[in-house]
Amino acid sequence: MRFGPQETPSETPSWFEPPERVHQPRRPELSDRPQDGRVSEWAAARCDEIVGDIRGVLWRFTEGVADVLHPGMGVAVGAAQRATKWGPALIGLNDGRAADVKIGLVGSENLGLWTIFRTRLGQSDHGPRPAWCVDLPVGPLGAEGIREDAAVLSGVEEVKPSDVAPLLLTAPAAGAPTRLLARVDVRRCAGVVAVDVGDGVWQRRMFFTIVHPASRAAGHHETYRVVCPVCGRRRLAQFRGFDVCSDCGWLNTQT
Numbered sequence: 001m002r003f004g005p006q007e008t009p010s011e012t013p014s015w016f017e018p019p020e021r022v023h024q025p026r027r028p029e030l031s032d033r034p035q036d037g038r039v040s041e042w043a044a045a046r047c048d049e050i051v052g053d054i055r056g057v058l059w060r061f062t063e064g065v066a067d068v069l070h071p072g073m074g075v076a077v078g079a080a081q082r083a084t085k086w087g088p089a090l091i092g093l094n095d096g097r098a099a100d101v102k103i104g105l106v107g108s109e110n111l112g113l114w115t116i117f118r119t120r121l122g123q124s125d126h127g128p129r130p131a132w133c134v135d136l137p138v139g140p141l142g143a144e145g146i147r148e149d150a151a152v153l154s155g156v157e158e159v160k161p162s163d164v165a166p167l168l169l170t171a172p173a174a175g176a177p178t179r180l181l182a183r184v185d186v187r188r189c190a191g192v193v194a195v196d197v198g199d200g201v202w203q204r205r206m207f208f209t210i211v212h213p214a215s216r217a218a219g220h221h222e223t224y225r226v227v228c229p230v231c232g233r234r235r236l237a238q239f240r241g242f243d244v245c246s247d248c249g250w251l252n253t254q255t
């Protein structure tokens with residue numbers, strides 16, 4: 001994976017500012033045409049069927065930027081890389097619910113380092129979404145290398161068309177020079193993943209945020225929430241140092 005710095009990101013406010021509960025605007029329905037069946041097939045799929053083939057790219061990017069986002073992580077990441085058994089886990093939070101938005105995590109409980117992601121079929125995820133979803137531009141790539149004073153870090157990796165096909169409404173042509181771009185806003189620890197299907201155009205396909213809650217707290221919850229303050233449902237997934245709503249992706253790192 002190649003990394004490069006980038007310009008200052010946009011500051012588009014999110015639709016939700018937790019913890020106040022906000023009335024949810026209705027998300028536009030996805031059309032099931034012209035790719036009949038693709039939307040329902042996608043909704044029925046598990047997270048690992050959607051992002052399983054790019055989990056390695058996501059994790060390499062997460063490891064690559066971890067020390068800039070969370071200074072001091074580099075030593076632990078280096079040790080983890082030498083111990084190959086510490087591969088990343090992929091967890092689909094809303095598998096089996098026929099959700100048209102997939103929410104999941106790729107990460108390592110050992111490192112306390114996770115990438116929480118959210119993806120929806122089609123080019124963009126318009127409509128209500130959690131505060132950590134940052135609308136970064138997928139514009140021009142900067143020079144190679146990780147610059148510690150960069151506002152945005154980007155990584156590009158060549159991938160197989162079949163690796164990114166599950167993210168797309170229409171699969172790229174066999175043999176197309178497909179690429180994946182990951183880009184993170186350093187200050188907000190959040191970013192986007194985009195796909196180039198071989199035509200040189202970056203299609204934004206995923207929001208993510210990188211969390212290292214072990215750096216913020218001892219790792220146990222002092223508060224216990226049952227109900228998500230954003231969507232009102234009761235399916236918060238609890239991890240060491242943070243909660244994430246398995247329905248809407250609301251994230252709580254205030255332990």
Ligand SMILES: [Zn+2]
Binds near residue numbers: 231249250
């Ligand atoms: Zn929720």
